[in-house]
Amino acid sequence: MAKLEIKLTEEARKRKEENPLSSVGLKCSDYHVLIDGHQPTHLTDLKLSMRVGELNTATATFAVDEIEIDADFLAALEAKIEADKVAASSPEETTEDMTDEDHSDEG
DSSP: OOOEEEEEOHHHHHHHHHOTTSOTTSSGGGEEEEETTBOOTTEEEEEEEOOTTSOOEEEEEEOOSOOOOOHHHHHHHHHHHHHHHHHHHSTTOOOOOOOGGGGGGGO
16 A cells, blocks of 8 residues: 655744744645655645545646557457447446456556
């Protein structure tokens, strides 16, 4: 599982010490967000779910400058979409879900 860290920046910590009643700590820019020790760039949204009796989850959304997708993955994805269309038109047939194991060598 991944490790998520959300820490108040040193600058924000100093501002909060100087003025405890300020709104420091209420903006995303006051925090460093680290996922497995790495700070994601262009983070646009972070959703956390922490419920008693359930696994904690986080969904991070970020903007990307460039996307590189392997042609084999695209072909497999297109085949899966077509298989799902066929399965939807004939409910008695089922298709297997594509898992990470199907593309473990593609990183």
